[in-house]
Amino acid sequence: MSITLEDPRLEIPSTFATPAEDRVVERTAAALEANGITVRRAASAVEARDIVLDLIPDGARVHQGASKTLDDTGVTAEIEGSGRYEAIRPITWQMDRATQGGEIRQMTAAPEIMLGSVHAVTEAGSLMTASMSGAQLGPYASGAGQLILVVGTHKIVSDLDEGLRRIYEHSLPLEDARAQAAYGVRSSVNKVLIVNREMMPGRTTVVLVDEALGF
Secondary structure (H helix, E strand, O other), X not given: OOOOOOOOOOOOOHHHOOOOOHHHHHHHHHHHHHOOOEEEEEOOHHHHHHHHHHOOOOOOEEEEOOOHHHHHHOHHHHHXXXXXXXXXXXXXXXXXXHHHHHHHHHHHHOOOEEEEOOOEEEOOOXXXXXXXXXXXXXXXXXXXXXXXXXXXXXXXEOOHHHHHHHHHHHHHHHHHHHHHHHHOOXXXXXXXXXXXXXXXXXXXXXXXXXXXXXX
């Protein structure tokens, strides 16, 4: 039996769904900057979309994984539907995975620009991302030339332990329900990436949004 996102049995801790207080956001932003990660702040999903699109030049080759945050901000629709960019994901959908699997892996592993989100950001400035397949983790860690992450401030947590709690108690149940509804499969936390510091100046930008966006 599948559970939908509206099912009352899907009990999610409210603390993980509430945007952080301003002082916490400012402290987290400062920690991210100190860790080599550029921070932009947006008051709304619309403002976040505009910031992201301003960072991407026309004609750029752009990739992203499935992301409710990017969908909710309108970034996905613009990247894949405007014709202004070379969107990798629609290209790979038209390719034969049996005969072109190696080419698909190369295209998605090292894109010019990678877009996405994370599941938790610690107040000390660490980024935590969980994945079932791990497909987005390689580009996040080092494969992509530029990484742009859109993150609602409800994802800010005190430390790595609370970040793992958020992943298992909040993100996983919601993603599991989404995956069952969309694909008819269960989700799971198979791989977790923790980024404590970015060694390449200017490579990673986090857009912190003062709204609860995504899981």
